[in-house]
Amino acid sequence: TEIYTLSLHDALPICNKVSQLELGGTIVDSGTLPLGSLPVGIGSQFGCGPLDVGAGTTLTVSAGTVVKSSAVSCNNYAELQVDGSLVVDGSSGSPVTFTSAKDDSVGGDTNGDGSATSPAPGDWGGIYVTSTGSVSFEHAVVKYAGVVSDGVSTSIDSSSVVDAGGTGIDVVPPEGAQGKVPTVSLTANTVTSPGSDGIDVSTSGPGLSSSPVPVVTGNTVTSAGGVAVDVYATALDPADLTGNGGSGNKGSQ
Numbered sequence: 001t002e003i004y005t006l007s008l009h010d011a012l013p014i015c016n017k018v019s020q021l022e023l024g025g026t027i028v029d030s031g032t033l034p035l036g037s038l039p040v041g042i043g044s045q046f047g048c049g050p051l052d053v054g055a056g057t058t059l060t061v062s063a064g065t066v067v068k069s070s071a072v073s074c075n076n077y078a079e080l081q082v083d084g085s086l087v088v089d090g091s092s093g094s095p096v097t098f099t100s101a102k103d104d105s106v107g108g109d110t111n112g113d114g115s116a117t118s119p120a121p122g123d124w125g126g127i128y129v130t131s132t133g134s135v136s137f138e139h140a141v142v143k144y145a146g147v148v149s150d151g152v153s154t155s156i157d158s159s160s161v162v163d164a165g166g167t168g169i170d171v172v173p174p175e176g177a178q179g180k181v182p183t184v185s186l187t188a189n190t191v192t193s194p195g196s197d198g199i200d201v202s203t204s205g206p207g208l209s210s211s212p213v214p215v216v217t218g219n220t221v222t223s224a225g226g227v228a229v230d231v232y233a234t235a236l237d238p239a240d241l242t243g244n245g246g247s248g249n250k251g252s253q
Helices: none
Strands: 020-021 025-027 032-033 040-042 052-053 057-062 068-070 078-082 086-091 097-099 126-129 134-138 140-143 147-149 153-157 160-162 169-171 183-187 190-194 197-205 215-217 220-222 227-235 245-247
Touching: 078 086, 126 134, 134 147, 169 183, 183 197
Parallel strands: 020 040, 025 052, 032 057, 040 068, 052 078, 057 086, 068 097, 078 126, 086 134, 097 140, 126 147, 134 153, 140 160, 147 169, 153 183, 160 190, 169 197, 183 215, 190 220, 197 227, 220 245
Antiparallel strands: none
16 A cells, blocks of 8 residues: 655646546655645555545644545545544635546546546445544535444534435444444435435444434434435433434435
């Protein structure tokens, strides 16, 4: 695996066919996106594989940043993997967008092919948080892929997942233990046209005091290919499961 260390610098897109900063490998130092005026492309032409936020490392993504899949690599492997921490600091007026390189509606025609290609569900691998990782989303938009978190801390608020090939948001943290209970909070999100379920959450622990109590409130799921919202937990609080809605889902539950 090739290793890339994030450092702040500026690269100007002048007359390039592919106007992206293509990154593959493992991020070993904490850093902040963007790294300049070029959108980051997840993946490299030198190898098919994820861009990995390494263990012990924090990647912060600033408001208004556009992150796309690689325009030159194997898009199905263009996944943002998180073994460390991913912090997405969008705002209501300036969200952070993760999308396909074929999506010209945000960031422009960065793959340089005009109208020859169009984005579609499953275009890229999406965001995957491993069991050692954590993720915090505020005002993010994820298009043409989903968010899967097996992490110890998952917080997704006021964000959107659009046209995921499978489940929109899928959260299965590690089993809880005394003094080490994972946290799950999904609030005020919208999931539109996922290929499978809208939101799936499954948490567990050996006893009530060591079981995560998921917070899943105020989310809206429309046109899901499966169930709108599915929550399983060994410890549930009804007050933390209110206000979810939606329409046009295959499973309207």
